[in-house]
Amino acid sequence: MFHMGWFIAQGFGVHGWNQPWSGSIGTEWTKPDLYIDLARAIERAGFDYLMLEDGSLVPDSYGSSPEWFVRNAWMVPKNDPMPLVPLIGQATRHLGIVATMTTSFYPPFIGARLAATLDHLTEGRVGLNIVTAHNDRAAQNFGLDQHHEHDLRYEIADEWMDVAYKLWGSWAEGAVLRDEVSGAFADFTKVNPIDHVGRFFKSRGPLNTHPGPQGRPVICQAGGSPAGRSFAAKHADTILARFRSIDAARAFREDIHRLALSHGRDPSRIKILYMMSAVIDETDEGAMNRLEALKKGAARQAEYKLAFMSYASGKDFSKFDLDQPVPEIKTNAAQASTAALTRAAGAQKTLREIAMETASGGFDYVGSPDTVATQMGETMSAIGGDGFLVSHTLNRRTIAEFTDGLAPALRRRGLIRSAYSYPRFRDNLLEF
Template sequence: MAARQFHLGWFLGGGFGVHGWMDQWAGNVAQDWMKPGLILDLARAMERACFDYLLLEDSSFVPDDYGGSTDFYLKNALRAPKHDPMPLVPLLAQATSRLGVVPTVSTSFYPPFLLARLISTLDHLSDGRVGCNLVTSTSSRAAQNFGLDEHLDHHTRYEMADEFIEVVRKLWDSWEPDAVVADSEKGVFADPAKVHTVDHDGKFFKTRGPLNALRPVQGHPVIVQAGGSPQGREFAAKNADTIIGSAQTVPQMKAFRNDIRERAAAQGRNPDQCKVLFLISPTVAPTDAEAQVRADHEAAAAAAHVEPGLALMGSITGIDFARFDLDQPLGEVSTNGQQGTLAQFARQGQGRTLRELASGFSLGYTGLVGSPDRVAGQMEDVMDEVGGDGFLIGTATVHRRYISEITDGLVPALQRRGLTRSAYGHEHFRDNLMEF
């Protein structure tokens, strides 16, 4: 059975930060990373290729996990510096007309009223094309930037997030869809009977409402989530419209998607309304041989320089991997950080040294190597096995050459096979996401 049409997104790890500044194809990114040019070019290329959405990852701290210091992170521009992605959203919306734009927001640190008002405003500015990637945040350093001594425990963070989205949706609904009548003859702009207080008084949040911004164009803008732990999966299955799936093998993808769909159904949702898009890092070149040479080169470089991977994992999990012997298995470790990511890391490490694990680990699927047509065929095979719903480009390599290889090389090959859309069917992000 051939794979049905699937969705495409791009997970911009590093967000509004420094992208590949040492790469030979980086151009002048080291000097102008804080300007919007590269990300605007990415968004325009993605819309040309009819992607569903661009997701801007974000965090609010300078890591010091690896070696107990900020030195490695700052010297290598790893996860810092990073500017706030929110001001980028209107610029990206202005540069495009159909592409969904998804900034990242922490449910642990944003007040629900502020987030509801901001996203509603952006949804109107973009004519119904924004989403919101909800994260609970994992770092104690981030928590300390917002007045806490340590971060909340993993369970409490998700309990808080569940109430957070409940409050935000109540605030979006505080204006009924037809509350604005703009009747100049009667002198009535908004019907007071259709604007309501929220009066929420919960365990973590208290807000009166109503929102002093209009109901979003989409009603409820698209919610994105990336929970990998059991509690994270439950939260995502209950609340998310699209989920960032992280898996290293096709069977893992299939198992993850089936689990999410079962959880969504148990929540009373239609599983088809919860799209799981899996992180991938395709290596595309004019020929299969050239692509394989490039993939082999990247693998060799990763094996020779394991510190960046260990430092990245450290900043995600809060574990200082510099204190472990590289030539011994990792052993038992625990975290108050991203438990799903740590579980993946540990699972891959069974019977392998930390050096071997760090040189071969990826947050996504890396088994896509070849010419555009070959990779398109591989993606078709994967989706045929998994069952849906699509992919998120999630590579660490982001420069204009790679963007073109994906959007102007790989995607046309997918379109020729009828696997991805060649034109948008709707004006709004949510409608395009739920189209198939």
């Protein structure tokens, strides 16, 4: 069996502005309904979690202006995803809910307290996608002229996690008594300062709430650079990865397992979910026809691809020659994502060829639910585990395709769960 997650790549933003099947997204995007529909559907389908992307910036790298991004509602506007978490929690009973938090701009005390609060509100189903953030424009909203150097960001993140663990542990086991006979709510001797004084943070503690049902939230991570991988292997319960070849995905998993052991961790407690996308229809032929139709619209999509490359790298891809191979991009922004977007298709391809590809950058499937389910099973057994992260346009049609079309086909093959064994997120994640 493998795990399933759903990546909400535009966070609490506008999904598929002005595209077919996007409904009234222009006015509805600020409401929780689409997320609640998604959450209920993927819970019915047995998914482990949904993951809400986030970033705090108005991008302006493509065309060296915010024009393209604002006009197309791509990555802007974007609401804060945190208030969605308890709303989704109220509408579901088993699903894990992962929201993105950056260690670069959240003070660890606020982060640890918010996570504990959300874990209480969801009764043990919250996760944090811990990111370092990669964009100078975000850094400039928090008092920096430029973002910290790439690897330094992970050193800051590592200490941030250390402070957060200490804060979540600042109420010792047994501190909460709720003893109505003696009148003591809690034993103050078990609630202690952490007195953390480090290279980047200073925090006295203790946390002014006791930890949630999970003790600490599920930690999710998507770093792909050497520093990012090491950080993920040290801290994450679940890792998100983007590869299009089985060999590369397997090598990544082996690397994460090796790094986990070097940090004294049991690799089987880290669940790696690989990004995937699928064109699904009633029949294989119907799905192939849909793919052909998508290819006809590739020119419009190409612009999105170039904007995405600009967003991830901070470089203006409108200035590159479309008919030349893409040079190797050195960036202080998202290094692994930039490499995946610009190089994975092969160094020889021109920028135009890469931009016109309909491939998602992760594993792509085309066919009927049965065909896609069979192929996903083959991919996962060749990699060795642990699951897939759906990374696809979010609208109510795609929700139905994956949850009412594909998921039953996966379940018939015994590839995904048919029920949740535990009330809490981490326990379900570690079940297999």
